[in-house]
Amino acid sequence: MTWSGQPTLARDKDALRRLGDGCHTAVESGLGRGIGALLLAKHFKTVFTIELDAGRLTKYGPSVPARASNATLIYGDSAKAIENLAKAIDAPVFWYLDAHTRRGKHKDKFPLWKELAILNKRTQPDIVIVDDIHAFDGTHWGVGLNQKAIHEVYTRAIECEVYNDELVLHTRPETMK
Secondary structure, three states, rough: OOEEEEEHHHHHHHHHHHHHHOOOOOEEEEEOOHHHHHHHHOOEEEEEEOOOOOOOHHHHHOHHHHHHEEEEEEOOOOOHHHHHHHHHHOEEEEEEEEOOOOOOHHHOOHHHHHHHHHOOOOOOOOEEEEOHHEEEEEEEOOOOOHHHHHHHHHHEEEEEEEEEOOEEEEOOEEEHO
């Protein structure tokens, strides 16, 4: 499965190996159909995937730990879960954040800004991926999503690159600030 006719980063083994070098843990906001978590589980020792939609979690969630024993599902608000994981993991992490709003009863929530602000406080040289950059033209969801706005919230990025529909933020360790 591809979005916009292009493979996602999670499907590119070479890119994951290059970008995830030094990270043993991956955290994904948004379960989707579970495909991303399963792909990440092939490359990282530990994977956490966070989902707020109980229906999606019930439908797609059980297949993830059944097929990847190193993957853990977390039900709840992604910003809260990311805050807890960010405090608990004292090592570089590969963070894969969805840059789109919720649907249904959660449609008014746009957690990306809060997630980035939480990760900005970390001192580890993390890799932060922001998915769905097709929305960066500022017209989607009324949230003013663009690279400049992301850099204003997440100031630790020393380099960024675009990979298909994803913005990759390379983070400096706190000691280099």
